[in-house]
Amino acid sequence: MKTKNPLVAALLSIVLxxxxxxxxxxxxxxxxxILISIGLALSPHWVANSYSTIYLVGVIYLIWLATSAVxxxxxxxxxxxxxxxxxxxxxILIVALVVDFGTYTxxxxxxxxxxxxVTMTNNSLSPLLYNREQLVVNTKVEIERGDLVGVYYPKPFxxxxxxxxxxxxxxxxxxxxxxxxxxxxxxxTEPYExxxxxITISVATGTDIDFEFWNKYGLDGV
Numbered sequence: 659m660k661t662k663n664p665l666v667a668a669l670l671s672i673v674l675x676x677x678x679x680x681x682x683x684x685x686x687x688x689x690x691x692i693l694i695s696i697g698l699a700l701s702p703h704w705v706a707n708s709y710s711t712i713y714l715v716g717v718i719y720l721i722w723l724a725t726s727a728v729x730x731x732x733x734x735x736x737x738x739x740x741x742x743x744x745x746x747x748x749x750i751l752i753v754a755l756v757v758d759f760g761t762y763t764x765x766x767x768x769x770x771x772x773x774x775x776v777t778m779t780n781n782s783l784s785p786l787l788y789n790r791e792q793l794v795v796n797t798k799v800e801i802e803r804g805d806l807v808g809v810y811y812p813k814p815f816x817x818x819x820x821x822x823x824x825x826x827x828x829x830x831x832x833x834x835x836x837x838x839x840x841x842x843x844x845x846x847t848e849p850y851e852x853x854x855x856x857i858t859i860s861v862a863t864g865t866d867i868d869f870e871f872w873n874k875y876g877l878d879g880v
């Protein structure tokens with residue numbers, strides 16, 4: 659009979675909270691821990707996106723991880739006393755790594771993976787989008803005129819929120835905003851309801867309307 663090693667159970671829980679519980683045979687509780695762990699990984703996208711929020715979620719996640727490890731170790735000892743058969747730790751480790759990598763790659767890492775959950779940080783696109791509304795964006799498509807793009811602020815401004823804007827001009831074009839109307843190279847494109855000023859901009863290569871800021875800090879986050 660294969661006994662359950664409390665240390666192995668705790669280590670599996672460190673890789674992915676809940677994995678150690680699966681190793682001990684507590685399937686329902688293990689899956690619950692895994693689902694909540696994924697929710698914690700996603701939560702910075704759902705709540706106020708700031709460093710304080712990220713730190714708070716990180717602390718909660720560490721507490722959750724420690725709780726999972728302790729419960730898994732206790733469960734392993736109790737299972738051994740009852741003579742229960744252990745699950746294969748290598749299989750559970752592989753599954754835990756796949757879940758970790760998938761969550762990190764496809765959801766939480768800002769600059770890797772095709773789909774991202776982004777949160778509006780202003781009302782610049784109202785009435786189409788308002789502050790705190792969320793969007794799912796695809797980072798693996800070519801950007802065209804009229805598309806909405808999310809720009810992650812580079813360090814030292816970086817957090818999980820983004821600046822969402824509409825693409826209205828390409829490099830080398832001249833954009834003029836006048837009398838609530840937008841002109842590109844002298845051609846009318848669309849009205850802007852809340853525009854109260856006149857401005858003419860030549861779009862330089864590798865920049866946008868906020869060219870001084872983005873020239874200094876880069877456009878890698880688009």
